[in-house]
Amino acid sequence: MAETNTATTVEFELVSPQKLVVSEPVEMVVVPGAEGDIGVLPGHSPLIATVRPGVIDIHEAGKVKERIFVGGGFAEVSPERCTVLAEEATAVGDIDRAAAETRLSDAKQVLEGADEGATAEAERQIAIAEGLLAAANGASAGN
């Protein structure tokens, strides 16, 4: 760890409340930050950011190696490490479109019937479901 400046990889960790999803050294990872995507390479300045529902891309040898959907959360970046605390995480290939659509319509229903306090939560759920669908569409378009 002493030669972090010359390292070509950054320790990437993706954690959900249920488990440690990914923990491996990667060349570059692109995190969907709340205010724009953040590309993390080794030696990145320390950063703490909120993460919007979206897809994390893990790059290797200039190509996207793995795509994982996260339902919002937080990212902490240091020169040698990138930790993402995600509320939920699913590999893009495993997204169940039907389930995502049901979730979206459920959330919309909740929003209609929601009182003041619950609106934010319902909107958050909608954002997650929409993100899931977009990720699923992107995956099928890419293939």
Place this chain on the structure above:
Amino acid sequence: MANLKDLKIRIDSVKSTQKITSAMKMVAAAKLRRAQESVEAARPYAVRMERMLGSLAQSVGGTEGAPKLLAGTGNDQTHLLVAFTADRGLCGGFNGSIVRQTRTMANELKAAGKTVKIFCVGRKGHDVLKREFADEIIEEIQGLGRRSVEYHEAAGVAQSITKLFEDEAFDICTIIFNRFQSAMTQIVTPLQLIPFEPAVSDEAEEETADEGPKAVYIFEPEEDEILAELLPRNLAVQIFQALLESSASEHGARMTAMDSATRNAGDMINDLTLTYNRTRQAFITKELIEIISGAEAL
């Protein structure tokens, strides 16, 4: 002399008790394995969340206008104790130790002139605590984690606590739960949730003092916006963790308790069988003596 038939009935009843306890032990062991796995899988998240919050708190803490969840209300008059117990009994000292700790803490706080409020998670704790602290219990939740503990259940608990906090029902919130050590040992752990106390050891503090400002973080969006999202999330995560720990501890405690109950039942069956055989032997001998002495008298 003990009646042979009575003895037989008792042996049978102890045997069926033993069957139940050993079945409960098996069930608890299976559940324990699953619960233990999920506790261990969930630990990294809580640890990292705490680390992140710690570094945030360092840069924001002390400034005016820091969120109340972090800085507190500035008072320490009203304490909320959240006691995590199980819904079911027959698990050794599991519920008892939580109740005892809660009672001690509540009495100490009262003696210091503070107001105490109690939030019961789990039926057993409520059953016992309501006898003594009927007026202090402000809320209770039952039936959490029937199958397995779900994150949204913890988020629900966190939400009711946050709501109480926003309504200024309390100043300081402490949760009391069993931390899972092994199937044999559970450690009763009080943990202060509000205001958030970064778990920075003295050593770490000295270290940062030596090196000066170590890591200056860039925040995106602003610190306070991140904090406003992170703090309630942290609350839910800590509660989720506590629920998981508590459920693993419960199954561990029940397994141990049922194991010793099964063993005790085995000992008892042995004792009773011995008595039964002795009595039967004595009975036969007596009959023989009667027959022989009857024959001799002729």
